[in-house]
Amino acid sequence: MNIDKIEKQTTENIRAKANLIWEIATHLVGLYKPHEYGKVILPMTVLKRFDDILAPTKEAVVKKAEELQAQGMIPALMDGILSQTSGYQFYNKSKFDFKKLLAEPDNIEENFEDYIHGFSENVQDILTRFKFADEIKTMNSGNVLYVVIQEFNSEKGDMSLGKITSADMGYIFEELVRKFSESYDEQAGAHFTSRDIIYLMTELLVAPEKDNIKAHGCSKTAYDMTMGTSQMLGCLEEKLKDINDNATVDCFGQEFNPETFAIAKADMLIKGSNASRMMYGDTLSDDKFSGYEFDYIISNPPFGIDWKKERTAVQDEAKLGYDGRFGPGLPAISDGQMLFLLNGVKKLKEGAGRMAIIQNGSSLFTGDAGSGASEIRRYVITEDLVEAIVQLPTDLFYNTGISTYIWLISKNKSDERKGKIQLIDASKCFEKRRKNIGNKRVDLSSNCIDLIVNAYNDFSNDTYQNGDLSVESKVFDNDYxxxxxxxxxxxxxxxxxxxxxxxxxxxxxxxxxxxxxxxxxxxxxxxxxxxxxxxxxxxxxxxxxxxxxxxxxxxRLFYKFVPPTPSEDIFAEIKALEEEETTLMKELFGKEN
Structure with a gap:
């Protein structure tokens, strides 16, 4: 996969469309702060997209709803029939649509709420997570609700299938999410991981199977335990399709932030995927996928965040031993990232599953012998689950500049990798950004990713270079x-x-x-x-x-000793500086001082 080419999938036309949509936020100035614009733009984009694609079957759905209600049919049965009538996983049975809403300016709030309540429950769940009812009241009281609906009903807001394909709509929505994320500046990383990092993770995930997928396609399941806006799942699906158009992947995810969950679920519906597999809740204390096993797991869980509020549920599950997720041990209460690591290990398909998960440096070494953290490392290493660990460059994420690592966990190691762990130092493999976004000052270009993946595939003790880019690989026995x-x-x-x-x-x-x-x-x-x-x-x-x-x-394993500068060289440099100073003084004053 060429990341530079993939990045251009968000083409100028797509970005232009996203920018036009985002321009509607100019009507929110004064009523909302810039970092709040997404609270209106994102749900309104979802609504207008659904409104446009439901238009051809809207009258049929409204008519069918009236018939079923007259018959006294219960809502649960109506839902399936109305979805079948609309041709999608969702529908709207209200007599209003965006065009009809504009016909009654004086009743815009009341009619808009009727329109909202006409949607199927899966869409209403999204709007509830967005707390969109509050935004409707805020916009109406600020006299901008009618204007915003009018703007979305203009040419810039046309999101019909004839204008925008499902794939392109997914990219437009992601572009809007990106703009929303960047408006938070340093907070962006809380729910948005940049694509360059995700592309590296997906490349490493599928690397052992890439040739087979290219030749025969595949049918996979994928899971993100902290899915945020679901970009990782989307990029993984994109990667598999890029290898073979016949590849299919069923995506599952869990997220505990209501707003980002709403974005993820909306994105799935927008792209025509199965949004019912996106679940809301705290992964550590309210696991929605207990008993599930997946082919691929890809995740960037929070690190440096305590698990105090999940303590009771986690400790209770730990008492189940290896029947639960936390049998090997519990890390320090101050940092729960290794709990997510264990959650992923438990959910990997036996004999086949692979996981790429981000961790910070503490997962490598914190905790003395016998501690929970050490016991977790002991378990994943002695069970021969750790395939490779890649150190990433600093300043790669939006919200932190610290060192981070991709852990590759596998329940299907190749014969040559059994009993061994590959460490890859890619800390010097990056390209500087022209414009920083929060703490993100560097990117992983396609050359960077190719070099890292080449080192992974080669599985040897060697250094790999491409111009100024450098990656070093070392292989160790587990017992080391x-x-x-x-x-x-x-x-x-x-x-x-x-x-x-x-x-x-x-x-x-x-x-x-x-x-x-x-x-x-x-x-x-x-x-x-x-x-x-x-x-x-x-x-x-x-x-x-x-x-x-x-x-x-x-x-320590990749430390390179750099001898101090010899004293004679230091003296020579000082002497050269003194001579340069003398020359400058002569030029300035015209004589020697």
Whole structure:
């Protein structure tokens, strides 16, 4: 996939259409702040799109609704019949549409509410999450409701199928979401992950199957546990279609922010996808997909966010052990990102599932041996689930400049990857942006993505370069990341410097108790003999306190020592600066000072 070409799928015409729609927000100036425009523009765009595509069957739906109501049919049965009559997953049985609303300016609020209530429940759910009823009252009280409807009914708001295909409408809607996100500036990343990151994740997800999908197509299921506006699922579907037009993917997602959930569900309906698979709720405490298994999982869960409000539900599920999602352990209450990692592991299809999930650096190393975080790492590593971890450049996300990582989790490792983990340092593989968006100062171009994916596919210890771009890959055995934390005791010594014994055993000096972390691939006795006894000849171990830990010291493994500048070079530079200063002084004053 060429990201530079894909980015242009949001063509000038599509962007122009999105800009025209967004211009309607000029009528909201004063009544709304710029970062609030999306609260009106996004739901109104959804409504107008639905209004335009339902137009050919609108009269039939209204007539059928009247007939069914006269017969006393219950709403649940009516819903299926009216959807079948409209030809879509949704319908509107109100006598009003956008054109008819304009015929009665004095009753615009009352009629518009009647129009809203005429929609099927799935659309009304979207509007409820948007809290659109509040916006209707705000617009009406500000005397802009009629004008906004009028603007959406103009040529710029024409979103009929004859004008805009489902695919293009999806891009237009995403462009509007992007504009809405950027209006939040540094808050954008809370619900919008840029496409360059997602394209890399999708490439890595499908890499082992790419040739097979190209030759034979595929039928997959995909899940995003923190779907935001559902871009990741959309990009994954786009990626599979790009490989083979016959590829199909059923998308499932969960989101707990009402507004972004509304955007995601609306996007699915706009594109003609099954919006019923988009679920609202807190993934950690209210799992809507318990018992489900998926081929692909792609997600960017929040990190650095505590899980205090989910504590009771999570701890109760942890008591179920491996029958639940959190059997391996629980991380520190201050950061719940590893809980999402476990949620994904539980939902990967056995023998086939693959997950690409974003984590920050704390998932690599926080937590001492025996802690919940260490036990989670121990589980995913010893179960041979971690395929690769990719360090991304800093300043890549809208809302943070810190180091982030893509974890590739697989329940179907190739034979060459079994028992091994590939680490890829792509921190220097980026192109600077011409214009920053919040904290996002760099992008992953198609060259960057190709280089990273090439390193992943090659699966070797090597450095890959393309001009100024550089990526380094290292492969390790799983056991490399495990260690035994042993307790080293020092005995109390008598006046002759000899250990004091009690019942033949040395008595430990508690003030001098120490620990050593010894790699699993090293013999503990040999390690102590080599690294401890030369400096503490009477030291001994309390092996009852041994603890196994796992950590991935990513930064240390890719550290490059840069020797300091030799003093003679520093002096030479100082002398050159002094000579340059003398020359400048002569030019300035015409004589030597």
């Amino acid at each position: 990341f495990g260690y035994t934390k042993v307790t080293v005791l020092t005995p109390i010594l008598d006046e002759n410097g000899q250990p004091i014994l009690k019942k033949g055993k040395p008595q430990p000096d508690k003030a001098k108790t120490d620990t050593e972390s010894i790699p699993l691939n090293e013999d503990i006795d040999e390690f102590i003999k080599k690294n401890v006894l030369p400096y503490n000849e009477f030291a001994y171990l309390d092996r009852k306190k041994d603890k196994i830990g796992y950590e991935i010291p990513f930064t």
